[in-house]
Amino acid sequence: MAIITTTRGDLDDAQLVKREGVIDNENETTTWTEYCLLACAGPHLDGESCAQHVHRSVHVTLKKWPDGLGAVLADLQ
């Protein structure tokens, strides 16, 4: 059992539906975890919310910034 901080106060995770996702590309590795109330019919597309949505946390790890697209690598030469 774990207690999850939600928009409706702290709830036991047994009362919730947990979904997780990962985005991994050249810019970032992102993991997200969200919880909805059990009444949620889900599943959702990545990042999509619903009326039963009560918690979403995101962890973005920045990776190498690509050249081009105004990249952060300053070329002062």
Add this chain to the structure above:
Amino acid sequence: MLSRLLQVFTQSPDGYLWANVQAMCTSFKQELLNGSHAFGAQGANGTRTVTTKDTFKAALFLVSASRGASDTVYNTTGELAGTGNYTQGGIAVTNATAPTTSGTTAFWTPSASLSWAALTSSGAFDCMVLYNSASTSSLEVAVFTFGSQTVTAGTFTLTMPTNDATNGLIRIA
């Protein structure tokens, strides 16, 4: 690349393109030459001595904002609203590692992750703006983008890349 471009650009309802585009601000490059930023405390250069480094902050911006290379100073236009435990102006950046060099590249990276706890974002966001909070006009350093996210009663953590000449957050080659 195409997916990245599609991620960067968002068609607004009024027909204009809004987007946050990752970039080192052009004004920042000039300010570097003018000695306007101190990421680390430097030694005497014969004219002056900077013994204290500046403080820097990071702020989050909505996908509907248009931050980019032409920014000169931090402002709240397009920033997350000051609700849901988010404070406009952002949070302090931990800077315990002075800029250094490897080969022909100088680089600097914040020494700790950025984290917003108990956050409910006022909308989808995809951008972090780094700025010099010690400067009187909050000179902007750079714009960093990532995939659009929302946070609800949760934590948003932004972990920095490896601090080296290839991956560091700010690199001058």
